[in-house]
Amino acid sequence: MPSTPRETTADGRYRVTSKPLDSTVITRLVSAPGCGAVVTFTGLVRDANAGRRVLWLDYEAYEPLALKAFEQIGDEAAGRWAAVRLAIHHRTGRVAIGEASVILAAASAHRADAFAASRFAIERIKQIAPIWKHEHFEGGEVWIEGATADPLDIAAREAAFERACS
Amino acid sequence: MPSTPRETTADGRYRVTSKPLDSTVITRLVSAPGCGAVVTFTGLVRDANAGRRVLWLDYEAYEPLALKAFEQIGDEAAGRWAAVRLAIHHRTGRVAIGEASVILAAASAHRADAFAASRFAIERIKQIAPIWKHEHFEGGEVWIEGATADPLDIAAREAAFERACS
Amino acid sequence: MLVKVRLFARLREIAGASELARSVPAGATARVLWDQLAVDFPALEDYGNVVSCAVNDDYARLTATLNEGDEVAFLPPVSGG
């Protein structure tokens, strides 16, 4: 599958794409012979949010910076759990209810690290990845605004490690 | 795909099979419109264990009881995390290095519960599922023996909840 | 009375069979049946403290009383996943 340099890193592990995400592909990107556990997280678009009936989401991304954010998250995870390998693919454009907006996979020799790293990664994506959700609901639309993206905010990073129960 | 009644529960969520496992199928079994997060755990056969060079594993299962164990684990998870839906598929027979021996998926409205339930489920499988691993390594073979299966052991169940950081 | 025995993994290998027919006294428990097997296959004795069992495809205690025709499975420590 050809893709522009802006959409993916060289090894394919980090990707921002308008095409549907494939968990099998993403899982394969992190698997290796010594690896006994892969944990995959899939974020799906829900039909309801904050009492609103959601129709679909439009995701906008600042692609080159999003890829750098994903690489940073992978490096942070590998710094904490030496043998962990991450892959993160995020969707852009219109995403229908029930479709995956993000799929990430963490592989490791042992399951505890794979669970911790994948949990950390999704928290961290929500903190720093330059990606925005435009929610279209019955009766209107709204940009969802979460965290101020600050990749150097140590307290935020530590909070993400905390969530990972590591 | 036809299968004998002993291989799977009626809704397909719990399965013991000699065929390769498919994470896409398993993920689909738990997904629903209100569900925002699916966490999938894949256990892969490693090429090394306890200093031995592993050639392959043979898994033996007591199928009807294994399916009941999986159902119990699903019920325990749903009792703790109301909206969580689990699926567990376990391989039997010869499984090559790098292949999946078990894949489980937990779906929930929110990611914290999906992570906790999937982490709980794999711990619990290792505690109570009547399945045995016959390791073939360079120079010999050995049955791996872990926990005495006791589904009523409350302390073991609580330890599994503990691991889930719930 | 007659019962059917099912054995798995290493227990199956020790006995050389995955299924056996056995006769036990009326009112015998699963433990009585196990002890009887351990006489025939002494290597089973190693598993006396760690074995668990199921009767008619449901987990059971070794103290469970057996009935005519029951299928009794003995399980060595498990290692799924």
Place this chain on the structure above:
Amino acid sequence: MLVKVRLFARLREIAGASELARSVPAGATARVLWDQLAVDFPALEDYGNVVSCAVNDDYARLTATLNEGDEVAFLPPVSGG
């Protein structure tokens, strides 16, 4: 000196453009550029305390000094995942 501005999500909608060219004094910081944009598009003011920025596709502080030709992106609070 000339710099290029990139805006995303709600900021893009407020300005009605995803890219703008702007002239700022030599030595200006990203914050100076932002304040200048907020004069043109007052609705941006709501974002003054929560906006973050990137210069030439790398995260940067609003205190970063800009150079001729820099591409400066302003990011509202993110909501990926």
